[in-house]
Amino acid sequence: MYNFNFHSPGTLDEAINLYNNSEDPKFLAGGMTLLASMKQRLISPSDLIDLRNISNLSEVSLNDKVLKIGSLCSHFKLSRNEIINDKIKNLAKLADGIGDPAVRKMGTIGGSIANSDPAADWPAAILALKSQIITNSRIISNKDFFTGMFETLLEDNEIITSIEIEIPDYFNYKKLPNPASRYAIVGVAIAKYGNNVNVAISGASHTPFIAETISDYLSNNFSNDFPEKTIAKDDLNEDIHASAEYRVNLIDVLTKQIINES
Amino acid sequence: MHEISVKITINQKDYERNIQPNTLLVDFLREELGLTGTHVGCDTSQCGACMVLHNKSAIKSCSILVAQLNKQEITTIENLQKDNELHPMQNAFRNNHGLQCGFCTPGMIMSAISLVNENSNPSEKDIRKYLEGNLCRCTGYQNIIKSIEEGAKDMKEPRITNV
Incomplete structure (x- = not known):
């Protein structure tokens, strides 16, 4: 790992000031992807700005039907959080299936979303659920947030402070994990609000996306006779873990598993 | 820098x-x-x-x-051993032949203690799930699981307070 300057600001303003006055800085949350990438010399920031000493970024609260999750909450904390287990149990289960226990202790929801790994679990859930991403300067709709592989709408010096999620009538997430990394080969998140159903897919393409045809069908008829193979395989990843065709099939299989369980 | x-x-x-x-x-x-x-x-x-x-x-x-x-x-x-006495989890690994080459053992033991700190009565399934982040290249998992089952029982009355 190349060397860098290290900062641990106590406030958001201080963090952004440090960012604006550094040559090629990076914000550091749990570091589960960033530090690994730095060790491999894939990136070499001039300055690391540790966000973990900023207060108020690791709380979970419920206001009427809106769940607010602080960006620096660890996956472990969210997997055990009482409000989440009470209101969206399968979201806590999603958190409990990320990486391994040590990774879940350090890794954060904000870091995962900002990193926008196409095979990560949170982005599919955020996309399926009615939600918005709150930053230090604005509110971004979940539909606009993920713009590409490891790309989001965030400005370089923008920090996610929380994620707001409207409690659904039903939510579930299932993935076929890569046995080594536990990243999703394909992951399917389904959120149901009345008759409105959103099906979001992770792991299958360069970015998480909404499976429109399946969502539309399930919104009218929440049953597993939805039309199959509606995602074009040309749009999906083909790699050593799975062919595109296999991923097309997995999307249908995981969707059916969720419907059967609901 | x-x-x-x-x-x-x-x-x-x-x-x-x-x-x-x-x-x-x-x-x-x-x-x-x-x-x-x-x-x-x-x-x-x-x-x-x-x-x-x-x-x-x-x-x-x-x-x-x-x-x-x-x-x-x-x-x-x-820091696990106290007064020349092994920590119950270390002792359980010794009793159950929970190590072969021993390279992964410190990590296995720290994970095992972490598990018991969260869940004092883990099932075999809990133990296997918790070891997702630990690899044993000797593949001696059966005895590692046995060791952790015994170690978890022995840790129920904690001998030391800081872990």
């Missing part, structure tokens, strides 16, 4: 050092303090040989900077 000053408590001993910001915890433990019980297996956050305890939970010391742990506390495998 600027050195930074860090205060860190390791195995109940306070250290204040000037370090390079890119110092990983595992390198600090092994190179600076000579605590070589914490192993480096893969160095890519896969194998778990470098597990240490932070707030009673196992974390991978190859994937955290000392700079991130300012004013915090870490426990390594060296």
